[in-house]
């Protein structure tokens with residue numbers, strides 16, 4: 296069924312369909328329900344219905360040219376060396392994984408991205424490890440000359456204690472993203488909660504099933520234009536010559552658009568490497584972590 300046909304079948308009239316075509320599918324799917332209902336002078340229910348149909352139908356709808364032409368919003372990391380290798384930062388609507396050992400700076404990276412992403416919309420922080428630190432967010436906000444209270448008021452924090460809870464949090468995040476502009480959704484960390492709840496080989500199949508469900512909702516959220524950033528631990532070292540490997544195996548492996556490996560360097564320095572990306576070459580950036588967050592050396 297064509298897009299036009301699907302919209303008509305849902306009771307959307309020709310005039311509205313014409314306006315949608317004028318605005319462009321890519322722009323319409325990035326709007327919130329409220330924005331679209333105002334723009335087209337229609338009810339929020341109709342706006343929701345239109346967005347749902349467009350999201351469902353747009354697979355295979357875009358040509359490579361459309362993708363090239365669509366405005367590529369990126370969220371800067373606030374570190375020039377990292378922005379350089381990422382060509383400006385994390386892409387809107389993309390899924391990024393940052394993995395590394397304990398103390399590598401994964402949570403610090405998330406805190407900094409949260410502070411910066413607030414410029415583009417609200418941020419949702421799902422903290423599965425009780426690691427969220429408002430005082431670190433304050434320090435980072437001050438470094439970027441932002442009002443800490445204002446920043447903190449735009450970051451919604453969930454602290455799920457179980458896989459069920461995590462799924463509920465991510466579903467709520469999806470509901471938020473439908474109603475208002477959420478620039479960034481952070482899950483710090485994604486896998487630990489699954490690993491502690493589903494222990495042993497006999498639980499592996501169920502664990503992967505539950506994880507797939509969560510990944511599906513994350514993908515849905517990213518397709519609304521919200522960037523998704525999640526952290527991951529590394530699996531035990533096989534030998535000294537091996538590099539760290541992210542946990543989660545093949546289910547996680549092919550899910551993100553961008554995979555970043557974070558590790559400690561000399562002193563307070565850190566090294567971030569692009570391990571996998573559909574558009575960026577493998578590259579490394581060196582920076583440091585200070586009271587004010589991640590900074591260039």
Ligand SMILES: Nc1ncnc2c1ncn2[C@@H]1O[C@H](COP(=O)(O)OP(=O)(O)OP(=O)(O)O)[C@@H](O)[C@H]1O
Pocket residue numbers: 395396397398399400401402403404424426584585586587
């Ligand atoms: N106020 C600060 N000033 C300077 N460096 C800091 C400050 N706070 C944290 N750090 C640095 O950040 C490190 C902790 O990083 P972070 O908590 O992001 O690690 P992580 O990768 O999330 O680890 P985990 O896997 O345990 O969650 C500390 O070891 C320290 O080097």
Ligand SMILES: [Mg+2]
Pocket residue numbers: 401402403424426483
């Ligand atoms: Mg952490």
